[in-house]
Amino acid sequence: MSLLKPSSMHRPADRRFAQPLKSFWALLTALLVTSVAPSVLAAGKTVIHEERSLYTSILVQQQRDLLCLNFTLKRADSSQSCMDVKNPQRMVFAYTRMAMSGLLFNPNPKHIMIVGLGGGTLPVALTEIFPEAKIQTVEIDPAVIGVAKRFFNFTETANNKIIQQDARVFAKRAALQKQQFDLIILDAFNGDYIPEHLMTQEFLTEVQNLLTPDGVLVANTFASSDLYAHESNTYKEVFGNFINLKGRDSGNRVVIVPQGALNPEQRTPISKDLLLAQAGALTPILSPYAVPIKRLAKDILKTINAPADWDESKRPLTDQYSPANLLRSQ
Helix, strand or coil: CCCCCCCCCCCHHHHHHHHHHHHHHHHHHHHHHHHHHHHHCCCCCEEEEEEEECCEEEEEHHHHHEEEEEEECCCCCCCEEEEECCCCECCCCCCHHHHHHHHCCCCCCCCCEEECCCHHHHHHHHHHCCCCCCCEEEEHHHHHHHHHHHCCCCCCCCCEEEEEEEEEHHHEEEEEECEEEEEEEECCCCCCCCHHHHHHHHHHHHHHHHHHEEEEEEEEEECCHHHHHHHHHHCCCCCEEEEEECCCCCCEEEEEEEECCCCCCCCCCCCCHHHHHHHHHHHHHHHHCCCCCHHHHHHHHCCCCCCCCCCCCCCCCCHHHHHEEEEHCC
């Protein structure tokens, strides 16, 4: 029986309830629209594209000059990637700018591996800076690849390739093929979900084996929640010491591992003068991307030999123990 239109079996007296019901549903509809749609409209955002992939919900929206990629609507700060349409080179997010500090330890990488495409900010920038470098970006979701190409100026070339594959599978196959990389960037996480198999001791060991003797690992990760201690101890277990770079204006942190440069058997100890000189050389190269490389170099120097700021008794993450998403929520 319809609630909006009385049945013909109703007595004439029942018709007096029809109008109030119509008004009720009209009011309810208005309230629902007001509570959902204006949250986007009030922020000045326009939805450009949305789709549901096998792995996530994908939303492309524009707010003024920012075109942003979101993988979820659960959090207001869940943008995976943003591009300034008036200045596409500018890196909008602090963590991408922080990730470029890996170049302080290997300023001319020839072979680069990136896990996680997003809008393609990192591979696009690195292709522009190092046009001769071979870059392989591993992305599991074909829908994300399509969105990056359609909306975020990402273009595959002979030197800048996408591998549609799970990063764990790629790492194992790359090892069998004896591939090695001067720079590896792990950027597969977002604010709402972590691929737990990409945080374990076993995976990081596989990644370590893909680094050249002077290679650098850069991992975009988190600076809060119960996950912080477990993840930190996992990196410690695999790499020994690492650089724990926290954003001044971001909830992210970037883990940097210059292969063999921070531990007792180090081949090339980190020199303050050399690091600052390298930052000076990189400044004109990175300035179009808004990367404050001199400031980042100084922040890195403060972290070296600093005591751990996490509970070192927490269990490292392994393939048998990796409740990363549960820990992230605590």
